[in-house]
Structure formats: C-alpha cells, structure tokens
Amino acid sequence: MLDSDVQIALFAVFGGIAVLAALAAVLTRYLMRSIVAFGAFLTAIAGQFYLLAADFVALIQIFVYVGGVVVLILFALMLSAVGQKHPLAVSEHRGLGAVVAYAVGGWLVWAAFGADLPEAGEVPGETVAFLGRAFLDQQLVAFEVIGIILLAAVVAALVIVRGERL
Amino acid sequence: MTLVLVFSGLLFAIGTYGVLTRRNAITLLISVEILMNAANLNFVAFSRLWEPELMTGQVFALVGISIAACEAAVGLALILAIFRRFGTTDVGRIDFLRG
Numbered sequence: 121m122l123d124s125d126v127q128i129a130l131f132a133v134f135g136g137i138a139v140l141a142a143l144a145a146v147l148t149r150y151l152m153r154s155i156v157a158f159g160a161f162l163t164a165i166a167g168q169f170y171l172l173a174a175d176f177v178a179l180i181q182i183f184v185y186v187g188g189v190v191v192l193i194l195f196a197l198m199l200s201a202v203g204q205k206h207p208l209a210v211s212e213h214r215g216l217g218a219v220v221a222y223a224v225g226g227w228l229v230w231a232a233f234g235a236d237l238p239e240a241g242e243v244p245g246e247t248v249a250f251l252g253r254a255f256l257d258q259q260l261v262a263f264e265v266i267g268i269i270l271l272a273a274v275v276a277a278l279v280i281v282r283g284e285r286l
Numbered sequence: 287m288t289l290v291l292v293f294s295g296l297l298f299a300i301g302t303y304g305v306l307t308r309r310n311a312i313t314l315l316i317s318v319e320i321l322m323n324a325a326n327l328n329f330v331a332f333s334r335l336w337e338p339e340l341m342t343g344q345v346f347a348l349v350g351i352s353i354a355a356c357e358a359a360v361g362l363a364l365i366l367a368i369f370r371r372f373g374t375t376d377v378g379r380i381d382f383l384r385g
Contacts, residue, residue: 125300128289142297145303151312158316169347172290174330177347184351189297189319189358196362200369208310210313211378217306225299232291240287241338250341251348259345260358266352273356277363282371 121185131171149208151197173243176251199265290331297324309363311375322354349384 138176141161145154162185169178213216293338297320304317326347331344369375 142300159337166289172330174344177344184355187350200375211307211309214307217303221299221303224302228295229292232288237287238335240334243338254341254345264347270354271348277359280367
C-alpha cells in the first residue's frame with residue numbers, strides 16, 4: 121500500500137495531526153477554534169491522500185475544502201455571530217455519545233485488523249489524465265449527476281438565504 | 287492498509303461523537319464533514335486494492351467532495367435562515383414544531 125518506511129511514517133504523522141485536529145474541532149467550546157482546527161484536519165487529510173497516490177484528489181481537497189468550505193463556514197460564523205465570546209452549550213447526553221462513538225470506533229478498528237485484503241496494485245503515475253478520461257468515459261453519469269446536484273445546491277442556497285424578499 | 291483503515295475508523299468515531307453531542311448547528315456541520323472525510327479516505331485507499339487502473343475509488347472520492355461542498359452550502363444557508371428567524375443556531379432551542 122504505502123511503499124516505503126518513510127511514507128508509512130509520514131502517513132502516521134499526518135494521521136496523528138488529523139486525529140488531534142478532529143478531536144480539537146469536536147471538543148472545543150469556541151466556534152472559531154473549532155473552524156481553525158477543522159482547517160488543519162482537512163490539510164492533514166489532503167497530505168494522506170497525496171501519500172496514497174491520489175495527488176489530484178489531494179489538490180481538490182485543498183481547493184474545495186480549505187479554500188471553499190472553511191471560508192463558507194467562516195462567513196456563516198460572521199453573519200450569525202454566535203459563540204465568539206461565550207462558550208457554546210454542549211448536549212447533556214455526552215456520556216451516551218461517548219459510549220456510542222467508542223463502540224463505533226472500536227468496531228471499525230477491530231474490522232480493520234480482521235479484514236482479509238488483497239495486495240495493493242500499481243497506480244498510474246499521472247492520475248490527472250486517467251481521472252479525466254474516467255470522468256468522460258465510464259464515470260460520465262457520476263460527472264453529470266455532480267453537475268445537476270451542484271446547480272440544485274446553488275439555487276437552493278440562494279432561495280433559502282433570500283427568504284421572504286423573494 | 288490496516289493503518290489507513292484504523293485512522294479512518296478513529297476519525298469516524300470522533301465525527302460520530304461530535305454529531306451526537308454538539309448543539310451548535312455549525313459545529314454539527316463540521317462533525318458531519320469529518321465523517322465524510324473519513325469515508326473519502328477509505329475510498330481513496332481501496333481504490334488501490336481493486337482495479338487500480340480504473341481509479342473508481344478516486345472518482346468516488348471526488349464525487350464525495352463535491353457532495354460535501356453542496357451540503358455545506360445548503361446547510362449554511364439553512365443555518366443563516368434559521369438564525370434570522372430564531373436568533374440562535376442552537377439546535378436544542380429550535381423547537382418550533384414541538385407538540
């Protein structure tokens with residue numbers, strides 16, 4: 121899967137950063153810190169994509185997530201201006217949530233160690249050309265569906281935000 | 287490969303905890319995005335195990351990223367509309383439909 125010891129070590133470092141940042145994003149009670157930790161999490165995941173021979177996916181992860189979604193969330197925070205000074209309320213069911221999360225995580229990790237997986241194959245060196253051909257050939261339906269969903273989402277977001285003035 | 291699956295399982299568990307325990311709508315959205323990223327990590331990893339020359343997993347991850355962006359746009363629009371209507375983004379206090 122990961123070819124050398126250096127790659128495995130780098131993958132573990134990115135994974136550690138991702139897990140810590142995700143924990144910080146979920147646990148902190150200040151919204152701004154949560155968003156910054158989320159940005160760090162996304163960047164670490166992009167590094168993991170790159171190490172898994174998915175350079176184009178890593179690039180898109182940076183463009184769309186760190187450049188798009190995080191900025192969008194920041195704008196929503198600025199326009200709704202909640203939780204910047206005062207800590208946010210958290211649910212009273214934290215114990216139950218921890219139990220469920222522990223069960224889900226434990227089950228997934230157990231399944232990961234028990235899985236019987238085939239050997240990793242060779243990936244083409246230039247993923248961009250292969251992905252472009254795949255999107256316009258076998259995966260054309262997925263490409264078209266993404267376009268329709270993006271259009272619907274943009275129109276829906278505009279209509280919802282304009283509200284009564286429409 | 288097991289390393290990838292372990293990390294994605296841990297991230298999924300963290301996201302689950304966030305979805306279940308946070309009450310602010312924006313942090314809920316962030317938790318859902320963490321869940322989707324854990325899934326995308328698995329798609330990219332499994333892309334190398336089965337028919338790596340077709341890159342189906344990477345295509346799926348790209349589709350997932352697009353869907354997540356759409357979801358964030360619509361979700362944040364909803365959050366803004368709800369904030370204008372109720373003056374809060376605390377999902378526990380929006381109980382308009384409570385009987």
